Amino acid sequence: MSKKIDLSMPNAFVPGQGNLSSEDDAMVARRYRLLGPAYRLMYENPLHLVRGEGVWLYDVNGRPYLDVYNNVTSLGHCHPRVVEAIREQVGILATNTRYLHSLILDYAERLLATFPSALGHVMFACTGSEANDLAYRIAKFHTGGTGVIVTDMSYHGISDTVSQFSPSLGKSVNLGVHVRTVPSPHAYHYPHCDIGAKFTADVKSAIDDLLRHGIKPAMLIVDSLFTSDGVLADPGGFLKGAVDAIRAAGGIFVADEVQPGFARTGDFMWGFQRHGVEPDMVTLGKPMGNGQPISATVIRPEILQEFGENARYFNTFGGNAVSCAAAFAVLQAIQDEKLQENARVVGAHMAEGLSKLKARHDIVGDVRGAGLIFGLEIVTDQTSAKAGREATTRVVNRMRDDGVLISVCGKGYNVLKIRPPLVFSRENADMFLAALDRALAAE
Structure with a gap:
């Protein structure tokens, strides 16, 4: 097995360099033998997990870990409402969108009601990748262009x-x-x-370069919290000029809400709402079904019209009844359990605690975020603001050893990526902050 460090993935496990039990070491070897070399594990010592409940994950020895990273299960692991919805629907009917079924329509109505009225259609898939792939297909058809503009550390x-x-x-x-x-x-x-102004100018320069090379712009697509870029939330409203620029060039604006969406920002249901813009398309994924594979592309009807008349869309599992039942339960839980408000209140408590840690630890250069998503930029010192990649990795792995899970993002791989479930409590937040304080102090 190769022991070469994969520099393209931060916080990656390097075979042969961890401190694994004989059982886990054998499992790593078996995994490599059966799944091949492309898969990656996280942490210096990968986790062998067997169960999840709420904000907790449990390893093979029964040790609990506070999950402050996995936004796929945004309601927490094994949320009873979602589990029951899946269990009930799979025992009744599991079929695709080529048959009439009311559940997909009921869910579509409830989902679209959370968006600006101009976004009137929704098309379903299984993953965020599929949703973004579909968005690009439609953008090309609508604009006649192929050019795409993204930020330099984005993930779609x-x-x-x-x-x-x-x-x-x-x-x-x-x-x-x-x-x-x-x-x-x-x-x-x-x-x-x-x-x-800077982001608008950069997007205009990218548009000009595409046109200079004979490429017509099709879309500007951004994660509206720039999560993979390092969680860049503020100032609210800075997207508007760039959105105007891409539309002036004949392209469209796509808001990738796979990570920012579903109430995570606290003040709004969707991240793009913080910027006062209305996208031409919105893509959804990960937390939509709390782990059950379902995603969507939400679209302005006038953009979809010609594509829909000329190109059939079918996805065998996209929008199946079981996944729609899970997604409906997720949306109900967010609304009924007031989880957007919880993200706002608990997020404000976490932001205050993180700011205090910045004042106490010189390696914390910046604290930023919205609701229950944060980026802490780790630097060699606050004066130079030089990326502290190695320190970032040490902090993440110390926290893992302390029973708290986060990860890394950003161009310098030096931003702590923090995105707990929407059910996170003040008590959970205090536990996280105490563990982070200990991990930072060790530097």
Whole structure:
């Protein structure tokens, strides 16, 4: 088994360098033998998990870990409402969208009601990658262009098409010739700059470069919290100029809400709402079914019209009854259990605690986020703001050993990526903050 360090994935397990039990070491070898070399594990000592409940994950020895990272199960692991919805529906009917079934329509109505009225259609798939792939197909058909503009550390999926505009996958995954990257809108590194004006100018430059090479722009697509870029939430409103620029060039704006969406920002249901813009398309995934595979592309009807009349869309499992039941239960839980409000209140408590840690630890250069998603930029010192990648990795792995799970993002792989379930409590937050304090102090 190769022991080469994979520099394209932060916080990756390096075979032969961990401190694993004989059982887990054998499982790593078996995994490599059966699944091949492309898969990666997280942490210096990978976790062997067997069960999850709420905000907790449990390893093979029964040890609990506070999950402050996995937004796939945004309601927490094994949320009873979602489990019951899946169990009930799988015992009744599991079929696709080529048959009449009311559940997909009931869910579509309830989901679309959370969006601006201009976004009137929804198409279902299984993963965020598929949702973004579909968005690009429709964008090309509608605009007649192929050019895509993304930020320089963004992630939008793993299909061949979408990986070509997912630069965070690393240098071994080539970007398409029709793709242009722009610098992440990073207020911390441009402290005396109007971030909105700079981002708009960068997008306009990318548009000009596409046109110079004979490539008509099709879309600007961004994760509205720039999560993989390092969680770049503020200032609210800075996207508007860039959205106007892509539309003026004949392209459309796609908000990738796979990570920012479903109430995570606290103040809004969707991340793009923080910027006062209305996208032409919105893509959804990960937390939509709390682990049950379902995703969606939400679209302005006038953009979908011609595509729909000329190109059939079918996805064998996209929008199946079981996944729609899970997604309906997720949306009900968010609304009935007031989880958007919980994200706002508990998120504010976490933000206050993180700011206190920044004041206490010189390696914390910046604290940023919205609701229950945060990025803590780790630096060698606050004066130089130089990326502290090695320290970041040590902090993440100390926390893992302390029973708290987070990970890493950002261009310098030096941003702590923190996104707990929406059911996170103040008590959970205090436990997390105490563990982070200990991990930072060890530096």
